[in-house]
Amino acid sequence: MNMKERIDRLIEEIRQASLEKSLDRMAAIEQFRIQYLGKKGVVNELFTEFKEVPNDQKKEIGVALNQLKNEAIKKIEEFRQFAEEHPAQLEARDLTMPVDYDEPGSRHVLSVVMNEITDIFSRIGYTVAESVEIEDDWHLFSALNFPPDHPARDMQDTFFVEKEEGRQEVALRTHTSSVQVRVMENNKPPIRIIAPGRVFRNEAISARAHCIFHQVEALYVDKHVTFADLKQTLLYFAKEMFGEQTQIRLRPSYFPFTEPSAEMDISCNICDGKGCNICKGTGWLEILGCGMVDPNVLEACGIDSKEYSGFALGMGVERMAMLKYQIRDLRLYFENDLRFLRQFEAIV
Numbered sequence: 432m433n434m435k436e437r438i439d440r441l442i443e444e445i446r447q448a449s450l451e452k453s454l455d456r457m458a459a460i461e462q463f464r465i466q467y468l469g470k471k472g473v474v475n476e477l478f479t480e481f482k483e484v485p486n487d488q489k490k491e492i493g494v495a496l497n498q499l500k501n502e503a504i505k506k507i508e509e510f511r512q513f514a515e516e517h518p519a520q521l522e523a524r525d526l527t528m529p530v531d532y533d534e535p536g537s538r539h540v541l542s543v544v545m546n547e548i549t550d551i552f553s554r555i556g557y558t559v560a561e562s563v564e565i566e567d568d569w570h571l572f573s574a575l576n577f578p579p580d581h582p583a584r585d586m587q588d589t590f591f592v593e594k595e596e597g598r599q600e601v602a603l604r605t606h607t608s609s610v611q612v613r614v615m616e617n618n619k620p621p622i623r624i625i626a627p628g629r630v631f632r633n634e635a636i637s638a639r640a641h642c643i644f645h646q647v648e649a650l651y652v653d654k655h656v657t658f659a660d661l662k663q664t665l666l667y668f669a670k671e672m673f674g675e676q677t678q679i680r681l682r683p684s685y686f687p688f689t690e691p692s693a694e695m696d697i698s699c700n701i702c703d704g705k706g707c708n709i710c711k712g713t714g715w716l717e718i719l720g721c722g723m724v725d726p727n728v729l730e731a732c733g734i735d736s737k738e739y740s741g742f743a744l745g746m747g748v749e750r751m752a753m754l755k756y757q758i759r760d761l762r763l764y765f766e767n768d769l770r771f772l773r774q775f776e777a778i779v
């Protein structure tokens with residue numbers, strides 16, 4: 432590249448130079464000045480080189496060189512004006528400025544309720560167990576005594592993860608009951624755990640259903656655990672969660688992993704059991720599923736069902752929060768609308 436071309440290129444470079452990305456504009460301007468117009472800067476060096484230029488080219492290159500110098504001077508002027516006109520932005524980009532402290536965040540209402548449930552059980556000796564969200568068929572269904580043709584195993588209800596060559600089929604867990612299996616497989620009774628976590632089901636999103644939600648599972652396995660222990664635990668939980676006046680009732684139900692199985696209702700905390708639109712006039716609210724752990728489940732997990740018995744229960748956190756704080760639409764939990772979230776700031 433000859434000298435003229437180099438100068439032209441430098442002129443172009445100067446024209447394109449910008450302060451936009453500089454954090455400290457004054458320093459950037461000074462650096463620019465030194466680079467082009469400083470003692471050892473680009474322009475001076477070219478003037479030294481200019482002495483060697485053959486006479487017949489002196490005129491053309493001389494003109495170009497002066498233009499380069501003027502472009503640099505003009506640019507610096509432009510930069511200074513820009514910096515003067517945009518002082519606020521200059522400050523905003525100063526990384527040494529003290530942080531503009533915003534209001535602190537708060538816990539999400541689902542975390543608040545999940546922690547509350549966990550706390551209530553931890554007061555009577557339960558410890559938290561956590562496990563994977565992507566589970567295999569054994570921990571989700573087979574070990575929990577689901578028959579092979581159970582609808583929960585259907586694509587309709589369960590998100591299966593694409594199967595890889597030579598690997599067993601896995602799915603997003605549809606309930607936290609899988610944690611029961613993981614715990615029983617790896618621990619000897621007495622077992623007393625509470626398992627809060629996220630679960631996934633293939634459902635259309637509406638005010639009453641979501642494809643991601645949260646459950647809390649509890650499991651107690653020991654010698655001589657009876658249905659009476661379950662009932663007393665449930666009553667304790669209901670009173671702690673919804674208030675001392677709360678009453679409970681158990682209705683027979685069915686789950687593959689418990690025998691007998693039941694569903695627990697609490698007296699409606701909104702109308703005190705008189706009947707309102709929340710409890711649909713019945714005075715009762717359905718709260719959770721529970722039962723005595725089916726001996727098949729104990730055996731599948733390597734626990735002798737003649738020596739040990741246990742109970743399990745599982746509940747939906749979204750529903751608990753809905754009932755406790757009278758939230759009408761499930762979708763509010765996931766929209767992160769600050770007007771909704773801020774209502775729970777005071778609850779820790």
Ligand code: DAH
Nearest residue numbers: 606608720721722743744745
């Ligand atoms: N896994 C059940 C569900 O997802 C909830 C449940 C019911 C859990 C009864 C239990 C139980 O531990 O005993 O709907």
